[in-house]
Amino acid sequence: MSYLDRFGLEGKVALVSGGGGAIGSAIAGALAAAGARVVVADVTEERAQAAAEAIRATGADVLGLGADVTQEADCERIVAATVERFGRLDIIVNAVGGGAGKVLFDAQEYPRDAWDWIMELNVRSTLLATQAAVREMIREGHGGAVVNISSVRADLGINAGYSAYVAAKGAISSLTRQWATEWAKHGIRVNAIRPTFVDTPQVAMLLGDPAFKAGIVSRIPLGRVGDTDDMTGPVVFLASDAAAFITGQVLGVDGGLTATQ
Ligand SMILES: NC(=O)c1ccc[n+]([C@@H]2O[C@H](COP(=O)([O-])OP(=O)(O)OC[C@H]3O[C@@H](n4cnc5c(N)ncnc54)[C@H](O)[C@@H]3O)[C@@H](O)[C@H]2O)c1
Numbered sequence: 001m002s003y004l005d006r007f008g009l010e011g012k013v014a015l016v017s018g019g020g021g022a023i024g025s026a027i028a029g030a031l032a033a034a035g036a037r038v039v040v041a042d043v044t045e046e047r048a049q050a051a052a053e054a055i056r057a058t059g060a061d062v063l064g065l066g067a068d069v070t071q072e073a074d075c076e077r078i079v080a081a082t083v084e085r086f087g088r089l090d091i092i093v094n095a096v097g098g099g100a101g102k103v104l105f106d107a108q109e110y111p112r113d114a115w116d117w118i119m120e121l122n123v124r125s126t127l128l129a130t131q132a133a134v135r136e137m138i139r140e141g142h143g144g145a146v147v148n149i150s151s152v153r154a155d156l157g158i159n160a161g162y163s164a165y166v167a168a169k170g171a172i173s174s175l176t177r178q179w180a181t182e183w184a185k186h187g188i189r190v191n192a193i194r195p196t197f198v199d200t201p202q203v204a205m206l207l208g209d210p211a212f213k214a215g216i217v218s219r220i221p222l223g224r225v226g227d228t229d230d231m232t233g234p235v236v237f238l239a240s241d242a243a244a245f246i247t248g249q250v251l252g253v254d255g256g257l258t259a260t261q
Pocket residue numbers: 017018019020021022023024041042043044047067068069070095096097098099121122125149150151152194195196197198199200201202203
């Protein structure tokens with residue numbers, strides 16, 4: 001085994017929840033390029049199939065599935081389908097989430113339905129998909145890796161009506177540390193990335209406002225927002241054996257933004 005093999009995912013099977021999305025599909029492609037067999041699950045089945053098709057076109061082995069990961073039965077089903085197709089499960093990446101830009105309200109008026117929706121989309125989706133995947137990893141007994149997507153908003157306020165989103169991402173960062181602590185005994189590592197704004201359709205409206213974008217970019221030392229490719233290397237690394245002694249970490253992928261705070 002060469003030193004660089006530790007950074008690869010040969011022989012591993014990865015499930016990407018939300019793998020049809022902007023960041024999820026880039027991550028799914030990167031996991032496959034690193035050698036993993038990949039399952040792409042998304043509530044919008046066409047997105048899952050499109051992402052799977054793009055990966056298949058590179059010669060990789062991939063399965064696309066429609067699933068609503070806020071539903072326990074769907075989480076069980078995609079894990080079972082993964083094992084049926086590929087025989088094991090080593091990695092889950094939780095890339096379902098977001099929604100912040102759609103429900104911006106003053107903190108003192110933040111409506112409960114918007115709050116519940118953001119918590120479901122971000123926290124419940126991550127919780128249920130991870131529970132199903134980790135039960136399978138524990139059953140298989142070979143350890144594994146969980147990679148969550150938090151946000152700099154877990155740690156930084158923003159004067160833009162983000163109450164529910166900051167709470168949801170705070171929960172994702174906390175659960176990353178909690179799960180790492182509980183599941184280390186099973187050889188399961190749990191980490192997260194914590195991006196600043198990533199140029200994706202979800203935040204296109206916000207970033208389309210030149211004054212808002214200039215304000216964000218002026219605070220990022222590397223002088224730009226992220227792109228989806230910026231997310232892939234950190235996730236592949238955290239999922240790989242090169243990160244074998246890293247667990248419970250929430251890695252800033254933010255162009256240096258939080259270094260300045
Ligand atoms: N875009 C950014 O600026 C940014 C910044 C920091 C963190 N993030 C986080 O990155 C993650 C991905 O964001 P994105 O920009 O790629 O969003 P996206 O909307 O492009 O992708 C999310 C995907 O999840 C799917 N999905 C939604 N609900 C689902 C459900 N119940 N079951 C299964 N699939 C479901 C959607 O169909 C979509 O394909 C989110 O957690 C988001 O909060 C994004």
